[in-house]
Amino acid sequence: MAQSAELSSSLSFTSSSYLPNGSINHNTCSCYGSDPGPNLEVISLSKLSSTLEQLLLDSDSNYSDADIIVEGVPVGVHRCILASRSKFFNELFKKNKGSSEKDGKLKYHTSDFLPYGKVGYEAFLIVLGYMYTGIPKPFPMDVSTCVDSACAHDACRPAINFAVELMYASSTFQIPELVSLFQRRLLNFVGKVLVEDVIPILIVAFHCDLSQLVTQCIDRVARSDLDPISIEKELPLELSEKIKLLRRGSQNDAEDKHDAEDNASLVDPLRQKRISRIHKALDSDDVELVKLLLTESDITLDEANALHYAAAYCDPKVVSEVLSLGLADVNLRNSRGYTVLHIAAMRKEPSLIVSLLTKGAFVSELTFDGQSAVSICRRLTRPKDYHAKTEQGKETNKDRICIDVLEREMRRNPMAGDATISFHTMADDLHMKLLYLENRVAFARLFFPTEAKLAMDIAHAETTTEFAGLSASKGSSGNFREVDLNETPIVQNKRLLSRMEALMKTVEMGRRYFPHCSDVLDKFMEDDLPDLFYLEKGTQEEQRIKTMRFMELKDDVQKAFNKDKAEFTRCGITSSSSSSSLKETVKYKARRL
Template identity: 50%
Template structure:
């Protein structure tokens, strides 16, 4: 859109007339005949718009399948957009012969901005064009069904304002655009970061630069990861957000040298691409050939947010993903599904063991999230004998999920998921244990950087004849929550090792493949034992060489290893100690 609207400090009170009784009276009105005349004119025009029995409407605009009668001469006078629209021939009409009425479709009118405008928002904008009065926001579409919400910045409130923005910007009603920009600026500062994205998209499409700039600032300072940004932010805006993030990191001293993606990051990208292409066979092949797991890639989170429900079901059928795993923002896959509001996805997750009681960092359950996203119109206005709205179905599913978990008195954990967790626990323990044997100071620092509690985990890694779990009975009896905490700590530690010591990490994996457990060296004939010991020494030497290769590739003398870094001033964090000693490969 060519027009750019900037927010001024001038008063816009003239667009906020009372929306109740339009038959105004009183001393102020009687003392001002001009005001009285304008009020009467406004009331008459509103009656003309609302009373179809008058029969003077000469065109129709179809919104949500509902034809709305309009008067072309009036709209053309009030809006240059409609003046241009009505001056062109219309291919669609309603009627016969001389009574043909041009018919326009809202979806086609909104095509340039790709915005959606519902019947309620259109009626408010249309009423303003006729009367110069802003009617109150209809609560059935501008509030949510969460009883605890003050509806100050919930998603339905924002979506309704965005619809008004699309309509007023498309129809070139400048004073209304300015009023809505002010309202949306308020939402940007107050709303959840996920709910700022539709405001950012609308401001970009409507060419509202001041509002867009404010949205970009908020998003750049948020904890939204790169996957969300790539998927949901317009590509024209994304470079500016990335630039602001880089500047912020440099200013805080936390910026790291940017080189090619690591093998781990490439593995995650390949998994996401396989999900995007609905190629589960490729996904299974990638999982077999790569050390990157579904949980490493948060693949189920990704599929739930962006894929077809059939793809989500296929990923679930692999039985390799933890349904209650929380991503970097503290969200489980059920929280992500609650925002998307697809009943088949929510039902599949709950059926496979997703816990409805899990909360976000700010204490919201999936049910609470879903309620805050649902309008009363989509939940309460269900006519008898008609199919329930999908929003209502989603809330009902989550309510039943909450009741089922509460009734059981404990978190439901499926045996398949637990088995996968135990397998990964043994694998990660093997790698961390081997690193702790050969490079104790470096392994300890990696644990600290992973923000894991080192002491209890280190004790649990004491060598007891296996590179894997030291106490199988303890693991079997371990609560689901404790198991997940330990698994996450070990996973983060392994990721840190792969990030800062990629060559060494590869050699450790080879070592574990060739030496299944500590007792492996004591099995077989004397000749076989001797051969195994020689192989053991070769593998150990390979690990040592790989370690010093990693040190050399970061241009740090071998004497300046992480063990020395870990003994430096206690005032430095582990992350800063490593950053100061080594140029990290990321």
């Protein structure tokens, strides 16, 4: 509705009426002297608009003389209307290009006359409807929103993509008022979307020659931490060069001198050249060459972010081959905090996601802004695609498959939960999850301290607990609720996320090597934790009951632990509680994963 009002303000309707003093009012029209009345010109234009709209809506009275094919769907149009409303269509129809069918209609395919970009069926109907009626219609929700229930839908990728499609159509069809309208909308996106989502906006601005939008997008990308490889791969050379120049200039500024010196010390031309060669080998699908380059230099796959690069730009089979080398950390984060699974989720390629999960990718890993792989997929997926019915003989939509695979993995791991966290509520959610994790790890350390410590060592988790009374080591410090007054909310969130990820890995290690013990602890955390927070609280009778339940729990854990030991023994490896042999067992199994 806001769009309709905004665009309507650019259309002027004038008429005349006499005011009481005899002057003429050009804004209203009345047949009754000084009494205000309806504006006949506005009413007439509104009537004309609704009448012309029926030409598009009434399938029973189809008087169209041409079809425009959009995404394989024919849309009947009236060439006289389009030619009068658009210089582009006027020239197109003059040339009379199009294939004639048996019914005498000319056929035009949007893929033949769109010089760049993509215009979907729904975007084409929005622009076509404006050419017929002069009134912009609201955006269809099933193509301009995502399926993430926590999203406000004001800056998610489907909203951006739909506005980009509308801009391509408006610019190509030479409708200046729509170009102006959608440019303002895209300008509004630039300041609040993720920097990777600025890329399609910058590209459409470049192709449609929108200088103001181009300038703002370039400035946003240049000031961001988007890596140079992504900029070179995804933007035209002219734009990437401008961004490089801006970044060099900012590094030379006096106020950024210290940062520039730090960055310069990290840039090694020879090192960058070797990394570039590995990426080019991946582009060529030549994993054997990648192996050769690794042996000839001191660069590792992780240092080259080879898995991230392959997941973003290469064929899925290349990613599978790189994974099979066993030389890369599948859960490695890049400079922007994304794991390889996050990159695969952005690409929405099911085979990539499955390959990574089978190789041990952690589905519960969060980005610095609190997004998991499944929430990333949700924010990239339109309701139209997610809810589309699969026709017999046709493939299921990849967007839906990606979300289903990731959600099943989340359900398989109870610790993962629903990781859709909005930025505004992330800190509170983190504290709740950390509270659960801290308590769970604390009880694990209480019942089998050596094994729990081993799991924490593997996960690189430091020994901290929320409740000192539950800690296995007296006087432990590092409570995550401690407050640093100089710490910004973003830094705090990053610290909390890092802590939570370490604890999640600790629990996952426990599940992998001590599955029966983990099951007992899961049930305890769900059923008994509130009553056993403090054994010394309550009446004497309540304390006695708590103590009895606590001893029962210890027996349950010991029985479960014996089952875990028995499984190790059946594998041909002897183990004993809290012993070095159990450590070797875990390390041995870890090496095999």
